[in-house]
Amino acid sequence: MAEEKREKGRAGAAGEKGKEGRRALLEARDLVKEFPLVNGRRGRQVVHAVSGVNLTIYEGETLALVGESGCGKSTLGRTLIRLIPATSGSLFFEGTEFASMKEKEFAPYRRQMQLIFQDPYASLNPRMNVRQIIAEPLTTYGMAKDKQELEEQVRELMKEVGIPTEFINRYPHQFSGGQRQRIGIARAIALRPKLIVCDEPVSALDVSIQSQVLNLLKDLQDGYQLTYLFISHDLSVVKFIADRVCVMFLGMVCEIGDTDELYENPLHPYTKFLLDAIPKADPKLRNEEKQLLTGEIPSPVNPPSGCRFHTRCPYAKEICRKEVPPCIQAGDRQVFCHFPLDGLES
Ligand code: SF4
Numbered sequence: 001m002a003e004e005k006r007e008k009g010r011a012g013a014a015g016e017k018g019k020e021g022r023r024a025l026l027e028a029r030d031l032v033k034e035f036p037l038v039n040g041r042r043g044r045q046v047v048h049a050v051s052g053v054n055l056t057i058y059e060g061e062t063l064a065l066v067g068e069s070g071c072g073k074s075t076l077g078r079t080l081i082r083l084i085p086a087t088s089g090s091l092f093f094e095g096t097e098f099a100s101m102k103e104k105e106f107a108p109y110r111r112q113m114q115l116i117f118q119d120p121y122a123s124l125n126p127r128m129n130v131r132q133i134i135a136e137p138l139t140t141y142g143m144a145k146d147k148q149e150l151e152e153q154v155r156e157l158m159k160e161v162g163i164p165t166e167f168i169n170r171y172p173h174q175f176s177g178g179q180r181q182r183i184g185i186a187r188a189i190a191l192r193p194k195l196i197v198c199d200e201p202v203s204a205l206d207v208s209i210q211s212q213v214l215n216l217l218k219d220l221q222d223g224y225q226l227t228y229l230f231i232s233h234d235l236s237v238v239k240f241i242a243d244r245v246c247v248m249f250l251g252m253v254c255e256i257g258d259t260d261e262l263y264e265n266p267l268h269p270y271t272k273f274l275l276d277a278i279p280k281a282d283p284k285l286r287n288e289e290k291q292l293l294t295g296e297i298p299s300p301v302n303p304p305s306g307c308r309f310h311t312r313c314p315y316a317k318e319i320c321r322k323e324v325p326p327c328i329q330a331g332d333r334q335v336f337c338h339f340p341l342d343g344l345e346s
Helices: 073-080 104-110 130-140 147-161 177-189 206-223 234-241 260-264 270-274 316-322
Strands: 008-009 025-035 046-058 061-065 090-094 113-116 197-198 227-232 244-249 252-258 327-330 332-338
Touching: 046 206, 046 234, 046 244, 046 252, 046 332, 061 073, 061 130, 061 234, 073 227, 090 177, 104 113, 113 177, 130 147, 130 177, 130 252, 147 177, 147 206, 177 206, 206 227, 206 234, 206 244, 234 260, 244 260, 252 270
Parallel strands: 061 227, 061 244, 113 197, 197 227
Antiparallel strands: 008 327, 025 046, 025 090, 244 252, 252 332, 327 332
16 A cells, blocks of 8 residues: 555545546535534534535445544535535535535435435334325325326335335334334335435344345345445444445544455554454454544534544644644545554655
8 A cells, every 4th residue: 555656635526536437426525514502602603513525425336434423424424415504515416516506406406315314213204104105205206197106106115125015004113123214215215316325224223134224225226226325333334335435533534445445454543443443253353452442532512623533543743733634545545644554654
């Protein structure tokens, strides 16, 4: 890695190059999301949830967004597909800027970008049966010409996600957690979107059910040519499903790279800490020397200056406290650190 051509500069979606022939589906440039702090002193404080993120999601891939809870993963996922408005920055879908579009102009793009929630029970209306839940988006977007076609589409989607069609009149409380998540997935794919943000889609499920839902997501990706942004704090799940990984800390990106390469050779100190924290099945590896993260995540209301990780990083030097790290590009990898591991130079 140290021998690879190094390009230093501001991370920019326009400058981010993928593996041959991949087309950018969604790009974010200098994306910022801040929330006013309701009870903040003087009413002027803000939560810096997402700060200057540049990111490209390529067609057909699964990009995982990882980091500790509270790092801004879910907020970034929702801001990327305009479920919540960005404070500033640009968003492009297949090359067209959509963050600044009027709502009416944005409607066709909304259909292309859907969300699967962590808690399927909370996201499914308890007063609607499966038929109504899955039919709702189809009706809203006029996807069926009449009632019969609508019924056929609903039943087809139920089959796709493995819910028996004889359960079409059942309500969410009559299903298990895994089945409810399948219904949420059916609703998300009903509009034939190109991009689905999966926000911790299996973290509320038993481990035995997790793999079934992950396999379903993979099958649907192949069948429907879907692109996933997969948000998770579980690095074992991420290793199974993701092509590339984006590591976040306190609203900023630390490192982006191919999943296998990043797991094999993390270049950002924070990535290494996260990977070291994964429990090892092999007893010989359990006693390997590893550093564990200490200290609390700093407040996103008053984030540390320079590198936001500097208050927890054992390699921090003076410059880390003063200057935001540059983006170092090594092949397909991007690392935001003044002193990356493995000898890369900033
Ligand atoms: Fe650590 Fe400095 Fe790199 Fe931040 S920039 S991760 S503080 S070495």
